[in-house]
Amino acid sequence: MTEKKVFYALATVFIAVLCTVGGATLFLLPYPQAGEGLDVSFETLPSEEIPAVVDAALTPPDPPVPPDRAPDLSGAVAGDVATVRSLTDGAPRYYLVPLTRDGGAVAIARVYLRDDGGPKIGSWTLGADDLTAWRRPSLADAEDALRSAGYRDGNWTARWVEMNSEQPIGPYFWEFGKETGETVYVGYDRYDDWVRVYTTVTPKTKAGG
Structure with a gap:
């Protein structure tokens, strides 16, 4: 055992x-x-409050990457967004954007901030949309x-x-x-x-x- x-x-x-x-x-x-x-509440932001981050999450990578590294984003919509903050300085390190299509999971997009403050897609966790289980342990x-x-x-x-x-x-x-x-x-x-x-x-x- x-x-x-x-x-x-x-x-x-x-x-x-x-x-x-x-x-x-x-x-x-x-x-x-x-x-x-x-009584625990999970801290998220409405997607409409950070449109630039959502746009980055929904933008296909350029240049294109293999299908096993990026989802099909056609028709995908974003849900409430979680912020992953640095514990050393409190600054946002990443934004986690859950993407769905017709009620099904597409991916969790991890969006980071460039040095100029603009958002840029980093990677996707394919087939997932539960931000509380993005990493172990789940919430x-x-x-x-x-x-x-x-x-x-x-x-x-x-x-x-x-x-x-x-x-x-x-x-x-x-x-x-x-x-x-x-x-x-x-x-x-x-x-x-x-x-x-x-x-x-x-x-x-x-x-x-």
């Missing part, structure tokens, strides 16, 4: 292992708990992790953030901000196949730096 299967097999047991890694509080999470009073799994770590009430806002961190969850992970000002980070550790919850994260130090 793999670690992941064991993780979900503990359906009636709650165990939180608390330790300190690099000065940050870390919860190693077993089975996610359901329900209770946690639903991240919420379960919060509950398992003891965060079971209050109003929280979830947003994608980017940082190469000393903790093994970068470069993309979730930042949860509570209305009281508390902040918690949830990300997927691909090395141990584990969802981790941190109260703080720190930028990764370059080798020799």
Whole structure:
């Protein structure tokens, strides 16, 4: 039985292992708990508020790229847009634009900002339109992790953030901000196949730096 299967097999047991890694509080999470009073909203922008970003997401690449790297954009429409912000300076790093056609998923476009501030398409995640599951963990799994770590009430806002961190969850992970000002980070550790919850994260130090 793999670690992941064991993780979900503990359906009636709650165990939180608390330790300190690099000065940050870390919860190693077993089975996610359901329900209770946690209220999470996902931070997005209406597509009409950032038309230049949406236009970039809907513009076919020039020069053209192979079909396995870019979707057919004919007839596609954009939904609400998520901002991936840098955790070091708070600036937008990417915009994630969900594209659909006739109610079906086309792609998630990742649009970045050039040095002059103009948007430019970076890449597409083909066949996807769920911004909350753009990377692991999904928002639903991240919420379960919060509950398992003891965060079971209050109003929280979830947003994608980017940082190469000393903790093994970068470069993309979730930042949860509570209305009281508390902040918690949830990300997927691909090395141990584990969802981790941190109260703080720190930028990764370059080798020799």
